Amino acid sequence: MNSFKLLVLGVFVLVLSSCSSVRVAADYDKDANFDSYNTFAFFKPGIDKAEINDIDKKRILRAIEAELTAKGFAKSENPNMLVSIFTKTKENVNIYNNNLGYGGWYGWGWQPFYWGTGYNTVSSTTEGTLYIDFIDADRKELVWQGMGSAALVTSNNIERKEERIKEIVKEIIERYPPGSFKN
Known part of the structure; x- marks a missing residue:
């Protein structure tokens, strides 16, 4: 029975650790002058196409606005960056197969005869990827894109969900401007 408890604890720790990490990447136009961007506005036509509910869109936009403001940007009616x-999103289903029991060597090779209990543990998580695009407002060209993938909070815990969104947005925007992120 101790092996079972240890296995359950290991799976629990794995699930918790996977929920806390955000995988982040960024790409950019190497010819863009990132020092020239100091004002921003949200690009409504692009945001309207995002396939999430309006409440989560508001959460993401508030988090982006807070992070850009902290970096010295100002929200503007006449921005130089959109x-x-x-x-x-994708659903990940994980099946952990554990056959506890006994087997043995009989004659030539392994004989897969097991006695005892075997069990499968099935878990599923929803992984979301958020892309944040910075567009040169005059040229209407993408100059920077940040991407973050993480396990999403799907429970009814609103505070936890908001904190998770803030964490994902913060880790993405830490990569802006190019060259500013230190590993």
Whole structure:
């Protein structure tokens, strides 16, 4: 029975640790002058296409606005940078197969005869990817894109969900401007 408890604890720790990490990447136009961007506005046509509910869109946009403001940007009616988002989600189903029991060597090779209990543990998580696009407002060209993938909070815990969104947005925007992120 101790092996079972240890296995359950190991799976629990694995699930918790996977929920806390955000995988982040960024790409950019190497010819863009990132020092020239100091004002922003949200690009409504792009944001309207994001396939998430309006409440989560508001949460993401508030988090982006807070992070850009902290970096010295000002929200403006006449911006030099537009901000857009889009999202993707996928369901991950994990099956952990553990056959506890006994087997043995009989004659030539392994004989897969097991006695005892075997069990499968099935878990599923929803992984979301958030893309944040910075677009040169004059040229209407993408100059920077940040991407973050993480396990999403799907429970009814609103505070936890908001904190998770803030964490994902913060880790993405830490990569802006190019060259500013230190590993």
